[in-house]
Amino acid sequence: MKTISLILLFCISVFANDSVHEFAPSKDCQKCHAQIYDEFYGSMHSNATVDKDVIHKAVWNKQVAMTKTEQYSCGKCHTPAADNLDKMLKEGEKALPDAKNATHQEAISCAYCHRIEKIEEHKQSNTNIISKTSKEYYGSGRSSLDSPYHKIKTDENENFKNGNICVGCHSHNVNKAGLNLCSTNVNKEMNESNCVSCHMPKVDGSFSSLTDTKTHSFHGFAGAHNNSNMLAKHVDISLLKNIDHFIVNIDNRSSHALLLHPARVAVLKISVTRDEKTTELEKEIFVRVIGKGGEPSMPWMADSVIKDTMIQANEKRAVKREFKLEKGDKVDVVLGWFLVNPKVVEALGLQDEKVAAEFKVFKKQSFTF
Numbered sequence: 001m002k003t004i005s006l007i008l009l010f011c012i013s014v015f016a017n018d019s020v021h022e023f024a025p026s027k028d029c030q031k032c033h034a035q036i037y038d039e040f041y042g043s044m045h046s047n048a049t050v051d052k053d054v055i056h057k058a059v060w061n062k063q064v065a066m067t068k069t070e071q072y073s074c075g076k077c078h079t080p081a082a083d084n085l086d087k088m089l090k091e092g093e094k095a096l097p098d099a100k101n102a103t104h105q106e107a108i109s110c111a112y113c114h115r116i117e118k119i120e121e122h123k124q125s126n127t128n129i130i131s132k133t134s135k136e137y138y139g140s141g142r143s144s145l146d147s148p149y150h151k152i153k154t155d156e157n158e159n160f161k162n163g164n165i166c167v168g169c170h171s172h173n174v175n176k177a178g179l180n181l182c183s184t185n186v187n188k189e190m191n192e193s194n195c196v197s198c199h200m201p202k203v204d205g206s207f208s209s210l211t212d213t214k215t216h217s218f219h220g221f222a223g224a225h226n227n228s229n230m231l232a233k234h235v236d237i238s239l240l241k242n243i244d245h246f247i248v249n250i251d252n253r254s255s256h257a258l259l260l261h262p263a264r265v266a267v268l269k270i271s272v273t274r275d276e277k278t279t280e281l282e283k284e285i286f287v288r289v290i291g292k293g294g295e296p297s298m299p300w301m302a303d304s305v306i307k308d309t310m311i312q313a314n315e316k317r318a319v320k321r322e323f324k325l326e327k328g329d330k331v332d333v334v335l336g337w338f339l340v341n342p343k344v345v346e347a348l349g350l351q352d353e354k355v356a357a358e359f360k361v362f363k364k365q366s367f368t369f
């Protein structure tokens, strides 16, 4: 008896996402939290939907075409404020993303995040448990006032303090074949830094129009799409010259791999300038390719990792080039990425979308000898 009820409980909570589906729209927060709203508005959290994110849309469309699914299970993390989230997650129902449904366009809304009470751990992906009281928000605990619009939960929510609030969606995403598509190594301890301190650093400006705090936590969510310059300090590039070769060291001082999503590919470009003539040396590629039967495949079909050269958490990667540097030589190093691996850009029909096809520079450095 006991095992049965446990299994049932497990199934229900994996899919039900706690059945709370009414959230104040993010626009409501703009009046009093204007700066936070502006940052959020441009972030991937506000734009995580099929209608606003062309990369997400392309992968979803491909999945629909190939599997004939009529359930937008992605909603669990991409549109958690949807009023029909239950249907999206319940096997056998029909629930597709709907451009005309305002709750679908809310994506990962202000009120959604600020009502995450706790997080349940599950094998496939974790589940956020949402507080039952609407218009009562958890926060950083920095408020000195009450808000005329909403209550502030004063009881401790450890998750907001230690950065765990993110791991309901970011911890892992295991597909039906049991392959973990994306992992942030949540069990990796880091001294004095966590998801929030790195991705939501304190920036200038008050956090509400009714008070005058000097700083607020950045809500643009620095990442591979936007504001990556804010994260550049966590990755060091240095160069070591030897007699007949040199080594570029990339020191990733973050708690997870340099890039996480399997669509990404990072590239290190190295060139040497001598007497005004520039020589491009071989590029180094960092990628994690997933697939089936040894061939790359789309995420829902993949059952294994077929290649992984991504720079891991806390890894210092040495990239060696057989090139003899001379006095006066200048070495230019550029570390950056494609959000969508150029090898699949066309298969996804994304070749004309700048966001998917362009090379994004993360860090540039020059060394003169």
Ligand code: HEC
Residues within 6 Å of the ligand: 053, 055, 056, 057, 059, 060, 063, 072, 073, 074, 075, 076, 077, 078, 125, 126, 168, 169, 170, 172, 173, 182, 224, 259, 260, 261, 263, 339
């Ligand atoms: C368990 C939560 C979760 C589920 C379920 C989920 N995703 Fe995601 N997805 C994420 C997170 C977190 C990111 C950001 C990852 C990153 O940038 O490393 C993401 C990013 C993406 C991206 C990259 C988007 C971009 O603009 O770069 C694509 C594509 C994507 N997801 C497709 C899907 C599809 C299609 C589904 C449903 C079949 C789905 N995801 C289900 C959590 C999830």
Ligand code: HEC
Residues within 6 Å of the ligand: 024, 025, 026, 028, 029, 030, 031, 032, 033, 110, 111, 114, 137, 138, 139, 140, 141, 142, 143, 144, 145, 146, 147, 148, 149, 150, 152, 208, 210, 211, 212
């Ligand atoms: C009418 C003005 C007003 C509106 C609208 C408003 N807030 Fe607030 N909010 C405040 C004030 C005032 C504070 C407290 C500021 C202080 O103490 O300095 C606050 C504080 C907060 C805090 C901080 C809690 C803490 O202690 O860290 C959060 C989180 C928050 N609001 C979320 C929201 C969300 C989400 C919305 C929209 C759904 C919203 N607010 C809409 C006025 C407002």
Ligand code: HEC
Residues within 6 Å of the ligand: 044, 045, 047, 048, 049, 053, 056, 076, 077, 078, 080, 108, 113, 163, 165, 166, 167, 168, 169, 170, 195, 196, 199, 200, 221, 222, 223, 224, 225, 226
């Ligand atoms: C409700 C689920 C959910 C929660 C909670 C959540 N995220 Fe996300 N996050 C996503 C999804 C889904 C995406 C991908 C959106 C897209 O690209 O379409 C994303 C994207 C991001 C990105 C952008 C990645 C890129 O490639 O640019 C960053 C950074 C990020 N999240 C950090 C955080 C942090 C930090 C927290 C905790 C404070 C957090 N997230 C909480 C679901 C979530």
Ligand code: HEC
Residues within 6 Å of the ligand: 026, 029, 030, 033, 036, 037, 038, 040, 041, 045, 108, 109, 110, 111, 113, 114, 139, 140, 142, 160, 161, 165, 196, 200, 207, 208, 215, 216, 217, 218, 219
């Ligand atoms: C992905 C989750 C997420 C989303 C979406 C989100 N927040 Fe936050 N917010 C947080 C976290 C985590 C903190 C605590 C940051 C800290 O401790 O430094 C926070 C802090 C705050 C604070 C406290 C003041 C501060 O700067 O420390 C306010 C006010 C706030 N958020 C309002 C909003 C509003 C308004 C929106 C939408 C426009 C929003 N948040 C969207 C996660 C989120």
Ligand code: HEC
Residues within 6 Å of the ligand: 163, 166, 167, 170, 184, 185, 186, 190, 193, 194, 195, 196, 198, 199, 222, 223, 224, 225, 227, 228, 229, 231, 232, 234, 235, 253, 254, 255, 256, 258, 259, 260, 261, 264
């Ligand atoms: C020590 C700082 C640090 C910590 C702690 C950290 N990150 Fe990151 N994160 C980075 C850096 C650096 C990058 C790579 C640069 C970029 O994407 O702009 C990154 C990238 C990301 C991306 C984008 C990856 C992609 O492929 O699109 C997501 C999503 C993300 N982090 C989420 C998280 C979450 C969730 C946590 C907590 C479990 C976390 N990070 C903890 C520094 C950190």
